[in-house]
Amino acid sequence: MATVREEIPAAGAGKLxxxxxxFGPGLLWxxxxxxxxxxxxxxxxGGEGGFSLVWIVxxxxxxxxxxxxxxxxxxxxxxxxxxxxxxxxxxxxxxVYLTITLATGVVxxxxxxxxxxxxxxxxxxxxxxxxxxxGLVLSACALLLWFGRFRALDGTIKIVLLVxxxxxxxxxxxxxxxxxxxxxxxWPFAEGSDAIRFAFILALVGWMPSAIDISVWSxxxxxxxxxxxxxxxSVGEALLDFRIxxxxxxxxxxxxxxxxxTVMHASGESFSPEGAAFSLQLVDLYAETLGGWSRxxxxxxxxxxxxxxxxxxxDGFPRAIARSVRTLLEGVDEEPKEEREIRGYxxxxxxxxxxTFLVFVYFVGNLTTMVDFxxxxxxxxxxxxxxxxxxxxxxxxxxxxFQPGSRMRAFSWVGLxxxxxxxxxFIVSLLL
Numbered sequence: 001m002a003t004v005r006e007e008i009p010a011a012g013a014g015k016l017x018x019x020x021x022x023f024g025p026g027l028l029w030x031x032x033x034x035x036x037x038x039x040x041x042x043x044x045x046g047g048e049g050g051f052s053l054v055w056i057v058x059x060x061x062x063x064x065x066x067x068x069x070x071x072x073x074x075x076x077x078x079x080x081x082x083x084x085x086x087x088x089x090x091x092x093x094x095x096v097y098l099t100i101t102l103a104t105g106v107v108x109x110x111x112x113x114x115x116x117x118x119x120x121x122x123x124x125x126x127x128x129x130x131x132x133x134x135g136l137v138l139s140a141c142a143l144l145l146w147f148g149r150f151r152a153l154d155g156t157i158k159i160v161l162l163v164x165x166x167x168x169x170x171x172x173x174x175x176x177x178x179x180x181x182x183x184x185x186x187w188p189f190a191e192g193s194d195a196i197r198f199a200f201i202l203a204l205v206g207w208m209p210s211a212i213d214i215s216v217w218s219x220x221x222x223x224x225x226x227x228x229x230x231x232x233x234s235v236g237e238a239l240l241d242f243r244i245x246x247x248x249x250x251x252x253x254x255x256x257x258x259x260x261x262t263v264m265h266a267s268g269e270s271f272s273p274e275g276a277a278f279s280l281q282l283v284d285l286y287a288e289t290l291g292g293w294s295r296x297x298x299x300x301x302x303x304x305x306x307x308x309x310x311x312x313x314x315d316g317f318p319r320a321i322a323r324s325v326r327t328l329l330e331g332v333d334e335e336p337k338e339e340r341e342i343r344g345y346x347x348x349x350x351x352x353x354x355x356t357f358l359v360f361v362y363f364v365g366n367l368t369t370m371v372d373f374x375x376x377x378x379x380x381x382x383x384x385x386x387x388x389x390x391x392x393x394x395x396x397x398x399x400x401x402f403q404p405g406s407r408m409r410a411f412s413w414v415g416l417x418x419x420x421x422x423x424x425x426f427i428v429s430l431l432l
Contacts, residue, residue: 026245046260
């Protein structure tokens with residue numbers, strides 16, 4: 001393991017070089033967040049409501065920001081992950097997080113990898129079963145992580161996200177001349193044929209930009225980057241890194257919404273409710289509307305979106321499970337047994353991959369139902385995990401100068417109230 005060394009922040013070019021060495025965890029978080037929520041949900045938001053749902057996307061991005069930021073903030077301030085932060089609140093907090101992770105991990109990974117496999121099969125022009133294509137995607141990601149470890153993950157995601165950003169933004173800019181033609185739906189909650197389904201709005205809010213639990217992944221990636229680079233990022237560097245990723249994630253969400261509003265909204269076509277099929281219909285629609293040149297651009301955007309998500313999901317879940325189990329077994333005061341965590345990581349990765357493959361073979365027809373279950377779990381537990389993140393980052397063992405300020409804390413409480421209210425509305429909507 002590389003020794004992490006503390007360094008006095010440099011000035012000028014040296015400061016920039018140092019930041020580049022610590023740069024990356026924010027992009028990994030962005031890659032995990034940019035997936036179905038952006039490609040499907042954001043595009044559907046534009047397709048169903050034109051630009052009338054922009055404010056909902058912006059509010060969701062703003063309200064959830066503090067809880068995602070607390071991951072890298074806590075890691076840089078303490079040298080620990082949020083899992084240890086939860087443990088310091090009580091073992092129950094780690095059990096809550098681990099239970100949520102185990103309840104949703106296989107289902108979310110199955111959905112993401114299946115989506116990716118479907119798109120790759122289309123691009124390659126093969127008619128193989130989804131079990132075979134899904135197995136190939138799983139194997140490719142696992143081999144990349146095995147041979148390259150964190151450095152390969154970090155380097156690959158930087159390249160993939162660069163391609164994704166360029167293709168998505170180019171496509172969105174190409175549709176800007178059509179903005180004046182894009183109709184804006186009435187108030188989303190209005191009654192009538194033009195009303196946007198309330199359930200869709202709830203889902204859009206719940207998964208924009210992602211589920212709160214990946215804030216733990218962000219803290220773990222921050223520590224992993226420290227070990228890989230041999231430099232412990234300062235709190236300022238970690239926050240700047242994360243904010244770059246968050247701003248990029250937000251821009252890509254708005255770009256996909258713009259694509260939906262300017263091209264899909266006016267098409268009048270009926271789109272598949274299945275995400276993978278929807279994405280290919282989208283590619284065809286852009287090619288028909290903007291010209292053949294746009295097909296490869298949009299297709300590459302779809303491919304890079306889903307591959308980056310698959311790769312980070314396959315790393316994030318095992319990393320979080322292994323750290324949670326190690327922390328529950330060892331606590332936070334003993335010298336950590338990293339060999340145990342590394343072994344736990346690979347056992348978790350292989351185990352999740354195997355269960356995902358079984359889903360492809362035996363339960364792929366029920367995947368939509370399972371995804372709905374995982375979505376509801378993540379949606380309803382968001383206020384709980386958000387509260388744990390706030391408690392962890394404001395605990396006594398976190399140096400006061402690194403804790404969020406009074407305005408950020410107040411905004412966090414506003415966010416917790418709104419997420420709790422939305423979760424309550426969701427529960428009531430299920431009962432009515």
